[in-house]
Amino acid sequence: MAVCEVLKMGDARLLAPSAPVREFDTPQLHALIADLWETMAALDGAGLAAPQIGVNLQVVVFGFESNARYPEAEPVPRTVLVNPVLTPLGDEHEEGWEGCLSIPGMRGLVARHRRLTYRGHDAFGHAFERTVGGFHARVVQHETDHLQGLLYPMRMTDLRRFGFAETLFPAGTSAVR
Secondary structure, eight states: OOOOOOOOOOOOOGGSBOOOOOOOSSSHHHHHHHHHHHHHHTTTEEEEEGGGGGGGSSSEEEEESSSSSTSSOOOEEEEEEEEEEEEOOOOOOOEEEEEEETEEEEEEEEEEESSEEEOOOOOOOOOEEEEEEEEHHHHHHHHHHHHHTOOOGOSSSSSGGGEEEHHHHTTOHHHHO
């Protein structure tokens, strides 16, 4: 396991669509997942996608009991999601502030599907499916966007709601960092 360098916005590798995982339960896949978890934890992330550490595969990890970057968010179960497919449930969207380890210090207001079903595989190739809403749904959408070469500012409709966290949320007005 290692804490890996997280690619920053502007790196062309973040814009490339990721390849599906073809082989499960391999030492390489388990090592990648361990690196993702360790890197995410070291940076207080809510999730991390393989492309963010320079690996062009459809692998994301996410989940936490509590997170200093999102103190008001409900817990999200620790999840390894390989080759994900998302299906929105209805047309209802909600706006929420997002940050990204590839865009440090910045926040933006992004509309996301309120509820969705996601399915995919774990590291061993076992298929699973979950129906989720709220912050859990937001995290899944954010992380899987990375697999399509999308960063959250590309989803924003009003760039007046994009800026440095310390400016948007001065000390004492929000715990969001």
